[in-house]
């Protein structure tokens with residue numbers, strides 16, 4: 001099993017949700033987070049006042065899939081949906097995970113994922 005973490009712009013949350021629904025991934029976690037990338041430590045003017053911005057609000061998606069084919073499909077969908085071409089579009093990470101458990105049934109591993117599409 002592979003976990004994909006995608007950190008995207010707040011305003012791209014609905015587009016990414018729609019893209020995941022489109023490819024029939026409906027099990028995922030969304031969290032409001034703060035983060036910084038290469039834009040770290042720049043200056044912004046808010047209502048005439050200068051502020052040093054370090055962390056910016058972002059949205060994190062977490063999706064666990066059962067195969068590399070699904071990993072590619074999910075990453076491709078997120079990349080297209082979250083893209084603007086401007087700095088700060090975000091990052092996608094993926095890594096292997098050891099196990100999953102469906103609490104209701106006790107199923108583990110692949111069986112614990114939503115088997116009708118993964």
Ligand SMILES: Nc1ncnc2c1ncn2[C@@H]1O[C@H](COP(=O)(O)OP(=O)(O)OP(=O)(O)O)[C@@H](O)[C@H]1O
Nearest residue numbers: 007034035036037038039058086087088089090091
């Ligand atoms: N090396 C990293 N480790 C963990 N999280 C990271 C890392 N780099 C970026 N992030 C997370 O990704 C978010 C988005 O990063 P950001 O888009 O600014 O990346 P970037 O590499 O600077 O891209 P860009 O060149 O498009 O600005 C950050 O706010 C942070 O939450």
